[in-house]
Amino acid sequence: MSDFVFDRGNDVASQTPRRPRATLGSDDAEEIFASINPKVLGRFIPYLKPHKTFVIGAQIAVLISAATAIAIPYMIGQAVNAAVGGGDNARLDQIIAIFVGVVILNAAAFFLEQWMSSRLAQRVIFDVRRSMFSHFQDVSLSFMDKTHVGRIMARLQGDVNALQEFLESTTGAVGDIALLIGITVALLSMDLQLGLLTLTVIPALIVVRAIWLPFSKKTFREARDASSTANSALAENIQGVRTVQESRREAMNFELYSEKARENMAAQNNSAAMTQVMVPTVDVLTGLAMGIVIVVGGNAVLGGRLDVGVMVAFIFYVQRFFDPVRMLSMQYTIMQRAMAAGHRIFEVLDVPVTIVDKPDAEPLADFEPTVEFRNVTFGYDPARPVLHDVSFEVQPRQVVALVGPTGSGKTSIIALAHRFYEVDQGQVLIGGRDVRDVTLDSLGRNIGMVLQEPFLFSGTIEENIRYNTEGATRDDVISAAKSVSAHDFITRLPEGYDTQLGQRGRNLSLGQRQLLSFARALVADPQILILDEATANIDSFTEQAIQKALKVLFAGRTCIVIAHRLATIRDADKIIVLQQGHILEQGPHDVLMANQGLYSRLYTSAHASFDDAQVAATGDAEFATRT
């Protein structure tokens, strides 16, 4: 079948697998129910505090709404009583008038309750989302590095939304409890004996529901998992559809998907059966309660012990009194779901913020743009330092190139200069001041940074170039673009500087995106610039523009560059050669060449031919661990 010859040992099994090596989508599902934890509940209180009026207002409204809802069947009973036994027209009119009043009050209270509690729920979930989002702006980059954006978004969206249902229904739960108590009191006070008898079905319903609930939750969870598994398979096939078609996987993937779709259908049916099973149960119990009212109540009316109106009222109460029980048991489930979400939300909010301004931190202003590392030792895991006792100085408006193999600590140096991480030992000084003594905000405004991978935001090109530099005018933006040779391609775009960047600039080439990120740094006009040169190959035409743009960027600034281009390195005022977190040598190109150290060897080998260096090469740029 294959005519490939691979260099491999013969010891490797060469059988075809018994099952295809194929899966579709993934089936990771997060736990959706958690037991109720007062601590987690308590942590929502601060979010409710600013909206006290709404909280209290909604509670009052729900109590009025429950009370009037209880009064309605009672009023009906009263009206019937006024009509029977000869009747009393005036009293009937009076009761109807009161009935109308109760109904209006009920409607108004209902509206206020729902309106306030829904708005409150929305407000609170936006506040929770905001504090999470804000927290993500402050937590250490090490945390952000470790966490997939998709996961974070699931917290910000799914978990926060799960709270909405809970918050909306909490007010309702108060109302349902009030309703349950109210109906019980109303029944017992109208007729103790009939009331007690009728109420015997409520414990029956509670027991039935308590047995049913765990099963229902199980099937619900299974249905949800099956659906997310099927959807994940669909999503994966859509995102990878080109590969699917290239690899002719259509038939096999269809098989795999059909199976998941079938499992999903079965799970949904099970869940539906579990839900529907409750309908006849409630109806049988309701029928039973009504039967009791008819037989016992009817006999009491017969015996003259009970007004016929009370019997009518009972019939109307019985039709309603399972509602609060059903609602409360639903709210219990909702609450368990909210607990699981709340737990994950607070897990995020509890990630400590490690890098903060000191209380007496001052903004960095009026300083000579120098950078100094003084005996810096640092590791992402302090037990395994990636920088050892690193010291160097960058004079104002010097360009310093960092050179060294992957894992030598270049990226860590530039991250520390911006205080993305905290040093373990030693000091990083900007303008002679320890970065820990100045405000983070001023650090960001004075130190510009161009990353290896240009990142653009959606919005127009102009907005991207102006990013966070509020004072920049359109002319500033255009002149920056001109200086980095981006103006030409920008004006060739359909709407020039107002062109919307789709999907973070996917409509631009890598080189063009790079130029935009240069322009962005230029508009910010920092005194110190940190730049991580892109390694990826850029087409030759753009490459020329980039070389030119770099010169413009460097002019008049203190620069630290992780350099890959020989031209950049050669032109630097100082080259720092790093290896395994140590500075091997530093100095200008000529001096280092004269030193005959690692740099000169590197330079010579790169200059003449790669093949010499290739002899026993095993290292690989991408395989090495992150610096």
Add this chain to the structure above:
Amino acid sequence: MSDSRPSPRDAAADSVSIDVSAMPRVLRRIMGLALRYPGLVALAVGCSIGAALFSLTLPRLFGQAVDQAHLLLASETASVEDVQRALVSTALLVLGAASLRGLLTGYGGYVAEKVSQKVAYDLRLSFFQQLQRLSFGFHDKIHSGDLVTRGMLDLEGTRAFIQGGMMQTLTLVMLLSVSAFMMFSTDVTMAFLALAFVPFASWILARMGIMLRVTWLRVQQLMSVLTLTMEENLQGIRVVRAFSAKAFEMGKFDVAADNALQYSFKRITLRFRAITAMTLSYYGSMALLLWYGGHQVIAGAMSVGRLTEFLAYMTLLQAPIRQIAMIFASAARATSSGGRVFEVLDLEPDIADAPGAQPLAASQGVLRFEHVDFSYDAGRPVLSDVSFEVRPGQTLGVVGAPGSGKSTIANLIPRFYDVTGGRITIDGQDIREVSLASLREYIGLVQQEAFLFDTTVTNNVAYADPWAAEDRIVGAARTAQLHDYIAGLPTGYTTRVGERGVALSGGQRQRMSIARGVVPGPGVMIFDDSTAAIDAVTERKVRDALASATKTKATVIIAHRLSSLMHADQIIVLDEGQVVERGDHQSLIAAGGVYAELYALQTRADGGGLSEDLPPEPTSDLEVVANQIQGVRA
């Protein structure tokens, strides 16, 4: 301004109104899907009718019970024992009717759900299959997120209509008409009063249902702006930190969040205003009924049981009437959702097997482009009059600026698009006349970036041949210089990669793509800029490893790094879709044209120092060299 930002749900977001004219067509089609299961639908309908009938006997039984208990006080005709017996039998009838109503409602609901799940299953499979059949041309134009939304949310919206729209409407109509019949045949005035709220309530609820749907779409649109803001912030967190842009970013968040919040507030007001109005009309009706009926009872024109009966009818109708809002919301949702699902299902794939297409009969594997023209959607020509021939064992290099049409050549060969002029042949057979499956099996295309599936390394490498033996997978990984990395992972080839697994760098993904491309052992290999993110040294190793494999095959290499293809037997230089130069490396350099200029550019970036007989790699990255030296020292 923020409104014009692209959102994940573009298509839905663009139209925040419901196309009422499409409603009957789409809804009829959904019902048609359900009617593919006539037995189950009939069962569900039967249950629903039965439930409605049993439900409607309850008010009469209540009235009867009240009269039995009450009237006896007035009349002396029946004995107490008779009445007691009558009460017991009424109670049993109530219990029976309520239980049967419950059983039928529950069972009918289950059956209706089952029908809807069957419809969903059918739709899911057709949707999935359809997306696999639609060509790249379709997928280029539509955002994958939009398709996922259609396959998940829209499909669900379509399904939900069967239960929430179709069956609910039936139940409602049954209850309303039967109860109206029963009431009108009992007492016309009372019937009018009891049903007085229905027209107003229906109107207000129907309007609300549609408004809820429309405003929901708008909320989603506003929320997607917020989602985009958050997502970009997190993806670009280093830029945000570098610019100390927290305040700026929070500002963006607050604007987007406030827009969404204010709109959902409007929605809340809209919703509860309508519900409150409906409730008031209902109780208004009831007050009138109670007032009129009460006076009738006093006047002796009506029994108290009859009044109770009418009140009970009203109680019974309240919940189903409330459902009107949900029915209309469901219909509105199904109209837009169903429309979006059917839109995809109704497309005719523009690339499919010709009638009677035979499998490709490849002998040698000679690839020819004969005067090929291509343009997307009859727009600007992307390729004009491109001709070349690649014989087995030969390599064709394709160079050109971005947008010159290089990748298009790669995509035309496996027929991801069809040529608009000329033809492409393999061993003389026009690729449009052979079966797609055999063609694509024969062509190995290695793309710029591998899409990683969320599964193990093994499954990813063996994607095009899930039955591949392990040694072939390992061999492919070795060829692509990926084996050492994989072997170094804690769980080796069973390591999960992709979205929830280990993240691979750009270069590693490219090598994955190469490994994947060689596993099935294709007859023609195409490398579409598939080494751009791989350093030159590794690239050379990949090339050497592939050399023996490609010795007998036609190979096309597309690149902008000349070192990747300057060894090719033939190189074509593309400019705006036309072949402007052709020849091998030496002759093109000698010609002093575009190619020679490009070569000069790329080698100059290197810092000069060309030696005549050993061309240097045009890319020089000190980091790579440093890694090599490290290797030597270690």
